[in-house]
Amino acid sequence: MDVDNMYEGFSFENCLRNTRLAEKGLKAKPYNKTGTTIVGLMFKDGVVLGADTRATGGSTVLSKDCEKLHYLAPNMYCAGAGTAADMVMVGNMIAGQLNLHSLNTDRPPRVVTALTMLSHYLYKYQGYIGCHLIVGGWDITGPQLYSIDSLGHYNDDVYATMGSGMMAAKTVFDARFKLDMEMDDAIKLTADAVAAGILNDMGSGGTVNLCVITKDKTEYLDHYRTICSKGPRQGDYTVKPGTTSLISSDVIQVVSEAMET
């Protein structure tokens, strides 16, 4: 470990070693990616962000209930697809920087600030930080929605979809989106788009999580809609006492000393 540079940024110490191991045939384990369907929609009074809850590593479901809507600021959330670790770390970092910036400027943070920070950060790492994001919020300039890919390119949109389920979700938006929708319609449409991703894309699954951001409040709708649930269990597989046989037992007295301060 390079102790002097331990607290600054990324450590690249293992790169040479990993390349040589890969040449010898050692395959790295797949990263915990979020497969994912994330969507964002702008409506009359604000934005709705939506995401599924499945995290996959290869073809195995590693989490059935992971959170993909990350808090950036009281008036701003970002939905993230890509490598789960990258998403969480980048989300936390940007949230911290936004908070400091907001304290420094004595104003609520703007979505374009988060956008610029994210875009510059991701561009610096040339796409190796696997984050595909949809940033949405309400600031002094009104409702804002942007999508950013892992190379730092961003688009401003009235609706956006990212992740492996983006095409399935986009079909729902393309068919039914209208400008200046009411909140209830917007919420329903967003949930339907995520549902399309969940049902038709195998990298997405679980429940629909939504976040509605308007001028007055930010509402996080956890498990807004359950698309599929596990069927009833048919058999009883509880392990009864006596299944594991006790071979021997030993009782040891542990004497602990009380600490005096």
Place this chain on the structure above:
Amino acid sequence: NAEYMGGHTRLSEGYSILSRDVERIQSIGKNCVIGQAGFHGDNQFLYKVLQTRAKIFEFDHGQALDCHSTASLLSNLLYSRRFFPILSYCLVAGVEQDSQGQWKGRVYGYDVVGSFESRPCEATGEAGTLMLPLLDNQVEFKNLGPNAERVPLTRERAVGLIQDVLQAATERDIMTGDFGQIVLIDKDGVQQRRIPLRRD
């Protein structure tokens, strides 16, 4: 005196679902079924060849192939393509009469080049490794202490077990889901049933 086989009905490519309704378990003869995982094209091809060979045997010999003979035939078919394998992970299950006339159930598991073995239970495919530990415990009573209760596997329990095992695989494997096809084979023939599984 009966065998159960369960499979799922989703066909996929990459992250997309090509079909939610592909039956992977098909009959060969009256008392035998073959379930196939792996490359769907090869599965269809192999099934056609196996079915044709079974028919030819019946015409040549005047009697149908019984279960262990079907298993052996399949093994030879797979090995004949040893150097360009048929990418089909098969399971053959059926009932046959032993020398005393008792009907016994058997399951044969294969690799792609035809190595096969008769086992009390077997699971194959993407999620095979997810299902096998539970099956080992409930069917073969593995990993239980000597005094543990061994609940005998009745027909009802077996159906419930296959259903639970398919549901468990669906929870944790992205490629498994949509419908489960459960097939019962006993001396009277083959019965099928379908259960819904998660579609996400």
